[in-house]
Amino acid sequence: MKYTPEEVIQFVQEEDVKFIRLAFCNVYGKQHNVAIMPSELKRAFTYGIAFDASAVEGFGGEIRSDLLLHPDPSTLIQLPWRPEQGKVVRMFCDISYPDGRPFERDTRSILKRAVADAGARGVQFAFGAEMEFYLFRLDEYGEPTSIPYDHAGYMDVAPEDKGENVRREICLMLEQMGIQPECSHHESGPGQNEIDFRYSDPMAAADNALTFRAVVNTIAVQSGLAADFSPKPLPGQPGNGMHINISARSRDGRDVMPQVIAGILAHIAEMTVFFNTTESSYQRFGSSKAPRYISWSSENRSQLIRIPAAKGEYRRAELRSPDPLCNPYLAFALLIHAGLDGIKKNLPLPEAADINFFTAPESVKSKFRTLPGTLFAAKAAAAESRFLAELLPEALLRSYTKILL
Numbered sequence: 411m412k413y414t415p416e417e418v419i420q421f422v423q424e425e426d427v428k429f430i431r432l433a434f435c436n437v438y439g440k441q442h443n444v445a446i447m448p449s450e451l452k453r454a455f456t457y458g459i460a461f462d463a464s465a466v467e468g469f470g471g472e473i474r475s476d477l478l479l480h481p482d483p484s485t486l487i488q489l490p491w492r493p494e495q496g497k498v499v500r501m502f503c504d505i506s507y508p509d510g511r512p513f514e515r516d517t518r519s520i521l522k523r524a525v526a527d528a529g530a531r532g533v534q535f536a537f538g539a540e541m542e543f544y545l546f547r548l549d550e551y552g553e554p555t556s557i558p559y560d561h562a563g564y565m566d567v568a569p570e571d572k573g574e575n576v577r578r579e580i581c582l583m584l585e586q587m588g589i590q591p592e593c594s595h596h597e598s599g600p601g602q603n604e605i606d607f608r609y610s611d612p613m614a615a616a617d618n619a620l621t622f623r624a625v626v627n628t629i630a631v632q633s634g635l636a637a638d639f640s641p642k643p644l645p646g647q648p649g650n651g652m653h654i655n656i657s658a659r660s661r662d663g664r665d666v667m668p669q670v671i672a673g674i675l676a677h678i679a680e681m682t683v684f685f686n687t688t689e690s691s692y693q694r695f696g697s698s699k700a701p702r703y704i705s706w707s708s709e710n711r712s713q714l715i716r717i718p719a720a721k722g723e724y725r726r727a728e729l730r731s732p733d734p735l736c737n738p739y740l741a742f743a744l745l746i747h748a749g750l751d752g753i754k755k756n757l758p759l760p761e762a763a764d765i766n767f768f769t770a771p772e773s774v775k776s777k778f779r780t781l782p783g784t785l786f787a788a789k790a791a792a793a794e795s796r797f798l799a800e801l802l803p804e805a806l807l808r809s810y811t812k813i814l815l
Contacts, residue, residue: 411588412484415455418501421486422448428496431489432459432479433620434503437468437515437809438687439737441620443500444479454481458506468809469515477513479503485617490586491628502617514803517739518616524743525612528750532662535746537615538655538726540606541734542597543626544638545573554636556644558601571596573603579629580605587625589618598698599648609657609726612742619652619738639734642690649694652734654741655718655726658749666749668759671706671715671727673752674745675760678704678714678731680795681744682781683788683810685732692784694733697768701730703778705763712767714781731781747801 413421422430430451433443444461446454453459458478463469469477481501492498505516512519528535545559560572568574577594584591584605594605605626607618623639630637642649658670686692696702699711706715706727716728732741751757767775782788792798793811 413486415483418455418481418483418486419451422451422499425488426495426497427488427499429492429498430454430481431498431500432481432503433500434479434505435517435620435737435739436466437517437737437740437806439517439620439735439740440467441624442466445498454479455483460508463513468806469513470805476508478506478508480506487587487621490583491625491632502620515806515809517737517743517806518613520802520806521612521616521739521743521746524746528746531750531753532660533666533750533753534659534661535612535742535749536609536657537612537742537745538592538607538609539615539619539622539738540604540651540653540655540728541619541622541639542602542604542650542652543734544599544643544650545576545601545603545630546636546638546643548634548636554638558599558644559635560596561600562596564598565595573601576629576633576635577603577605579633580626583625583629584622587621589621597648599644602648602650609655612746616738616742623734640690641686641688641733641735642693648698649690649700650734651694651700651730652732652736654729654732654745656729656745656749657726660753666753667725667727669752669757670749671752672757672759673748673750673755674715674727674729675704675706676752676757677744677748677795677797679779679782680791680798681748682731683785683792684740684744685736686785686788687733687735687737687810689785691733691735692782692788695731695781695783699730699768701767702780703763703767703775704781705767705778706760707762707764710764710766712765713763744798744801748797751797 429445431443435441458480463477464475485502489498505513547557562570581591590608592606597604626637660666694700701714707713708717789811
């Protein structure tokens with residue numbers, strides 16, 4: 411259910427809500443929030459709630475650091491892990507300057523503009539995420555260790571799979587929050603799990619990705635465990651991916667998916683730093699079904715883009731390179747713009763690479779372009795990109811391309 415500001419105020423009054431969390435994320439996708447009391451809700455909707463942007467990574471310095479949070483009433487969700495008496499709800503926010511101008515590094519607003527651009531061109535995008543995470547045991551002080559919760563493998567069952575009850579609680583809590591998981595299972599790594607989401611519009615899909623990370627971390631703590639979304643938690647074991655399923659439909663009935671895929675393939679190298687933001691992201695590429703080469707094919711998990719065996723409304727393209735630490739608002743916005751560029755230029759879809767890149771000889775693989783092999787190389791590719799320079803605010807692009815000495 412999507413609420414209006416008046417309906418949110420009524421809900422808060424009638425349902426014994428005592429705290430309203432106003433949530434947002436920094437440019438790198440880390441969630442932040444401030445809790446306000448019900449008496450401040452009308453002010454939040456009318457004027458916004460001020461916060462110190464200089465304390466948020468990527469938002470700028472101390473000069474002109476006051477920004478305002480504007481809650482989006484359509485994102486109202488009760489947090490089911492908080493008490494029933496004195497309930498807690500959460501809304502995602504847009505961010506502005508005190509004079510009302512949108513804050514250019516608000517990545518949620520960047521995605522909104524991308525969705526609007528697509529709509530103006532008669533194209534509707536939808537996304538679904540498949541997010542992987544590890545569960546680790548805690549030490550006697552309650553700190554995370556590198557000891558996996560179990561040593562099960564892909565789609566194993568109990569007793570080898572000790573994470574099934576944790577996944578169950580995560581899925582049930584997501585359903586309580588109005589988020590629909592499609593399936594869950596043990597992944598290939600020890601203590602590694604995956605939960606997949608049903609398709610939704612880009613804004614809901616990005617909001618759900620942030621909510622998912624919060625729910626997983628909460629349930630893990632309640633279970634006496636630690637969740638780890640990092641790209642390569644254990645050396646020599648499979649990394650965590652965030653496979654992004656993409657669909658695009660044109661209002662005039664044209665099949666635009668070939669051009670969308672072609673646009674993503676054309677721009678993927680320069681966009682990679684936004685999908686893979688840490689040094690360990692690049693240790694994941696090229697092993698355990700994580701791609702290295704820029705290619706596509708049907709039903710082939712060694713490819714960057716895979717076309718799963720699905721028909722009708724379930725037809726989609728699966729981008730397999732991103733990892734769960736990326737900012738989903740930026741990731742989805744860039745994929746929309748890359749797809750629109752492919753449609754605008756009518757880019758031809760390259761020939762399908764129907765080979766297994768994990769076993770193919772070097773003479774075959776050398777014919778294909780590769781993703782950047784290091785974080786430094788990914789930053790350099792983004793810094794040189796005219797495509798990104800035309801789309802993203804300079805300050806945000808600098809946040810991702812700065813070279814750490």
